[in-house]
Amino acid sequence: MPELPEMETYKNQLLQLIGGKTISDVEVNRAKSVNLPAGEFKKQVANQSVLDLGRYGKALFFRLSSGQRLFLHLMLGGRLYFGTKEDAPDHTKQVILTFGQASLFFIGLRLGYLHLISPDEFEHHIKGLGPDALNSHLTVEGLTKKIRGKRSPIKTVLTDQKFIAGIGNRYSDEICFAAGCDPRKKGFEFTEDEGSRTFKAIQQVLQEAIQFGGYMDTPLFKDDQLTGSFASKMKVHGRAGEPCQHCGTTIKMVEISSKKTCYCPVCQK
Numbered sequence: 617m618p619e620l621p622e623m624e625t626y627k628n629q630l631l632q633l634i635g636g637k638t639i640s641d642v643e644v645n646r647a648k649s650v651n652l653p654a655g656e657f658k659k660q661v662a663n664q665s666v667l668d669l670g671r672y673g674k675a676l677f678f679r680l681s682s683g684q685r686l687f688l689h690l691m692l693g694g695r696l697y698f699g700t701k702e703d704a705p706d707h708t709k710q711v712i713l714t715f716g717q718a719s720l721f722f723i724g725l726r727l728g729y730l731h732l733i734s735p736d737e738f739e740h741h742i743k744g745l746g747p748d749a750l751n752s753h754l755t756v757e758g759l760t761k762k763i764r765g766k767r768s769p770i771k772t773v774l775t776d777q778k779f780i781a782g783i784g785n786r787y788s789d790e791i792c793f794a795a796g797c798d799p800r801k802k803g804f805e806f807t808e809d810e811g812s813r814t815f816k817a818i819q820q821v822l823q824e825a826i827q828f829g830g831y832m833d834t835p836l837f838k839d840d841q842l843t844g845s846f847a848s849k850m851k852v853h854g855r856a857g858e859p860c861q862h863c864g865t866t867i868k869m870v871e872i873s874s875k876k877t878c879y880c881p882v883c884q885k
């Protein structure tokens with residue numbers, strides 16, 4: 617599932633591609649992917665301009681000139697492609713927004729969705745989510761205190777969207793490794809120092825992943841050289857059985873709350 621860095625990469629690139637542009641046509645091929653009857657959705661979205669794009673946790677939203685927003689959650693298997701019908705991947709496109717010559721294709725939206733909502737409904741959509749993991753108001757002290765109030769393993773704490781929004785299975789592994797913390801260690805067992813290391817690791821890992829375009833294995837557009845470059849830079853996730861890049865010990869995999877978790881038994885205490 618795309619996490620914060622993947623959605624931030626989409627946001628930054630889409631701003632360049634469709635920011636300020638007008639949606640000339642709308643195609644809904646799967647009624648369940650949108651929240652209004654397809655005809656009504658098309659009527660309200662067509663001819664609107666995309667004024668801006670934003671992100672909250674793993675969700676992306678498009679601010680339309682009408683004041684409404686398109687709220688996108690890709691969930692599992694969803695992805696985006698921008699280009700012409702000819703160069704788009706040969707997969708079912710649940711929704712297509714056309715901007716003159718090129719279109720934005722929403723692919724693999726089976727669990728994911730694209731909802732047209734008002735600013736008030738936006739508040740409702742993000743209600744219940746924790747602060748965005750890169751929210752500038754998050755502090756070392758605040759986060760450490762919250763972690764220490766938890767009885768669950770840090771892996772579970774970090775991937776709980778109600779606790780902090782944007783981190784999933786992949787980046788939680790990388791964050792625990794960067795912090796030098798055993799992913800099974802419970803929140804209340806964390807020292808001030810471990811809390812501080814975790815805070816720094818969240819910022820560092822997510823920012824670096826954004827810099828390298830996240831891990832998505834398909835490009836957003838034809839000559840996209842950025843998307844997915846971080847996949848090869850992951851240090852523990854998906855590397856069970858390989859030697860740790862830091863100490864050479866074999867990376868292990870365990871299940872924590874039914875999430876496959878990779879870690880180095882020597883570097884992470």
Ligand SMILES: [Zn+2]
Pocket residue numbers: 860861862863864865880881882883884
């Ligand atoms: Zn190691």
